[in-house]
Amino acid sequence: DIQMTQSPSSLSASVGDRVTITCRAGHYISNYLNWYQQQPGRAPKLLIYAASSLQSGVPSRFSGSGSGTDFTLTISGLQPEDFATYYCQQSYIPPLTFGGGTKVEIK
Amino acid sequence: EVQLVESGGGLVQPGGSLRLSCAASGFTFSTYWMSWVRQAPGKGLEWVANIKQDGSEKKYVDSVKGRFTISRDNAKNSLFLQMNSLRADDTAVYYCAKVDHLWTGQNWFNPWGQGTLVTVSS
Numbered sequence: 001d002i003q004m005t006q007s008p009s010s011l012s013a014s015v016g017d018r019v020t021i022t023c024r025a026g027h028y029i030s031n032y033l034n035w036y037q038q039q040p041g042r043a044p045k046l047l048i049y050a051a052s053s054l055q056s057g058v059p060s061r062f063s064g065s066g067s068g069t070d071f072t073l074t075i076s077g078l079q080p081e082d083f084a085t086y087y088c089q090q091s092y093i094p095p096l097t098f099g100g101g102t103k104v105e106i107k
Numbered sequence: 108e109v110q111l112v113e114s115g116g117g118l119v120q121p122g123g124s125l126r127l128s129c130a131a132s133g134f135t136f137s138t139y140w141m142s143w144v145r146q147a148p149g150k151g152l153e154w155v156a157n158i159k160q161d162g163s164e165k166k167y168v169d170s171v172k173g174r175f176t177i178s179r180d181n182a183k184n185s186l187f188l189q190m191n192s193l194r195a196d197d198t199a200v201y202y203c204a205k206v207d208h209l210w211t212g213q214n215w216f217n218p219w220g221q222g223t224l225v226t227v228s229s
Contacts, residue, residue: 034215036152043202043219044152050213087152091214095168096142096154 002027002090006099012107019075021102023088028068032092035064035073038101039084047086048073078104109133109218111203116223123193123227129186129203129220137161137181140206142216143188145199153199156188157206171197193227200224 003026013019023033031051036044046055048064051071061076075082083106088099115127127143143155156177157166165177176189186203201223204216 032213036216038152043221044216045219046215046217049207049215049217050209055217089152089154089215094157094166096157098152098154101151 001095002029002093002097004088004090004097004099006086006088006102008102009100010103010105012105013078014107015078015080017078017107019078019082019104021073021086021088021104023066023071023073023099025069025071025090025092027093029090029092031067032090033064033066033071034089034091035062036087036089037082037084038087039081044087075104080106109205111205111218111220113201113203113220113223116201116225118226118228119193120229121194121227124189124191125193125225127188127190127201127203127223127225129188131184131186131203131205134205136179136184140208140214141177141179141186142204142206143177143186144202144204144216144219145197146202146222147196147199150199155201158186190225193225195227198225198227 005024033051035048038044052064063074065072085101085103087101110132112130142157158177174192178187202219204219207217208214
C-alpha cells in the first residue's frame, strides 16, 4: 500500500495568512494526487485534482503543486471559512489511500 | 445538481450485518465508477471499495475483503454496500462518492454524500 504522510498534522493561522500543507507519498504517484477539505460535521469536498487542477467553484486562493512523491496545498490569504481539516489522497494504485489530515485552526 | 444520499446506517451487534444504500441523481449514474469511503469517529478517511460502471470490476481495502460486498443497480441509480461479520472497528460514517476521472487515468471522489453512521457495539 502507498502511505501518504501529511505535515503538519495541525497548524494555527490568522485570517489573511498564507498557509502551506505538504503531502509525501511513500511511492512514486506521478500527479495522481487530490486534495479535500472537510469542515466539522460535513462531508469532504474536493478542492484540487491531479495535483494542480482547481475544482470548479473552488476559490482561486487554493492551489496545488508537485509531482512524483512530494506535493503541496497552498491557501493564499486564509479566510474564516477555510478553517477545516485538509486531506491528500493518491489514486495511482489501489488501495486508494489518504493522508492523516491537517487541521487548520484559528490563531 | 449531482446528489448522493446514503441510508441504512444504524446500531448493529458485533458479527451482525447491515446493508447501506446510496441514491444518486443529477448525473448519468451508469457511466461512472462509484466508491464507498468511511471515517471512524474522530479519525481520518479510509477508502473501502470501488465498483465499475457495469459492476464487472470491484476493488476492496484488505480489511473488508470477504466481509463487505459493493454492488449497484443502474436501473435504479443506486449503489449498495452489504456489510457482514461486522466488527467494532467498522464503526464509522460511511460516505458514497462518485468517481470522476481524466482520460489519462487520474481519478478523484466528487461529490460525496452526507454520510450514514454505522455503529457496531453490543
